[in-house]
Amino acid sequence: MKDGPHIARIAALIGDSARAEVLTALMADRALTATELADIAGVTKQTISAHLAKLLDAGLLAVENQGRHRYFRLAGRDVAQLLESLMNVAFRAGAVRLRASPREPALRRARVCYDHLAGEVGVQLHEALLRQGYLHAADEGLAVTPAGAEWFAHQGIDTTAAARQRRMLCRPCLDWSERRHHLGGALGAALLQRLLERGWARRDKDSRVLHFSAEGELALRAWLAPAAGEAASNEPPRPLAARGRSGR
Template sequence: MSEGPNIVRVAALIGDNARAEVLSALMSGRALTATELANTAGVTKQTISFHLGKLLDAGLITVEQQGRHRYFRLMGPEVTSLLESLMDLACRSEGNRLVTGPRDPALRKARICYDHLAGELGVSVYEQMLRTNILYQHPGGLQLTEQGRVWFNQFGIDTDALASSKRSFCRECLDWSERRYHLAGALGSALLTRIQELGWAKREEHSRVIVFSTQGEKLLWAMLAPQSAPTVSVQQAAVTF
């Protein structure tokens, strides 16, 4: 027997078509009912109950009861990260192709990955944060700089509170369509939440797409200008989408 955890069981669970559809649907970060997941996977309610039971036993998803309804979601960002990596490998295994991600331009530009910003815009924002010393990548991992702490606090995000939570504070996540990284962890989640609170972007209903208004995208890049602090006042930057 080989050393270390046996990956066969988890790989077999994810490898089933219906379960893969369920996991992909839950990558939106939304909690979904068994009926909604059955419709997504194209199977009966009885069949989806079997699949959900398997995923629950493996610790890939979790469930919570509210009244008569049970809502399923991914166990955490680590599962999302695993699924994104598998999507990237799937693209590579298909051989040379011009399009390495979703064909929908809106989904390629900006989408939610569990609860943080992904896609072309998510990658560009992350890389700009590295260029402007908001974040620093070192051999031990990703780190928020003192300049970055000031930047996020002026953006309305309490980094001290985030750092004290049990969740990973800040980390990079491989973007399966861009083949580069975007910001994840508690910091990435707080950033996307704040962007939506300011009215710069909104989530498309029943979709992973994040739609930025023209003004919202412009304000985001103004905040990321290569200076020691945001170039616009957040208090005056809220817009109506």
């Protein structure tokens, strides 16, 4: 007897190269037009229309009409989580691109994972929050400590309000490039939003890459440190993602 949902149709849809490029581009939680997605996927407008129709029919994408334009985005966080999980498996299995994009180093350093911070910077922030006792492991994934609630409030984030959202408050999300966890959930999204609102980081227009300003680098260093036992230094702060990495 065959049990459970039939996954072959969804797997086949995602498995197409052009559709995979479309879904990956929309991992930045930005709505894009069919023309923009055709350029990203390297196909004609007629071809992208057929691909988008299939993804809409399967419930993987949603569309919003605004004036003369139609904007496409992922249908929800569950789709983004599925794609991120596939990226983890693909990376572990060695299914990498033969020719890396010039943006690859920046993508690994800091990027948007649907609505939260990922890459080296995201992993470092998650580990610092655990190390400093603001988060701790719990049966459901992660929980905020009283000290953590106070720290988040100082950043302008109300953990009580975040907990009322129809999603997990905070969860570890396995980072495909670092093979360690970054912070997902409502708090992960709120932290990324604060970084953008304060002008500490900005998104690349056509990718998931995040770039940090000099002020953002310094502010994030203050978020992360000092770690227990880390000696004080009069040296200028190193770039955030360089902590603990050698030979890079």
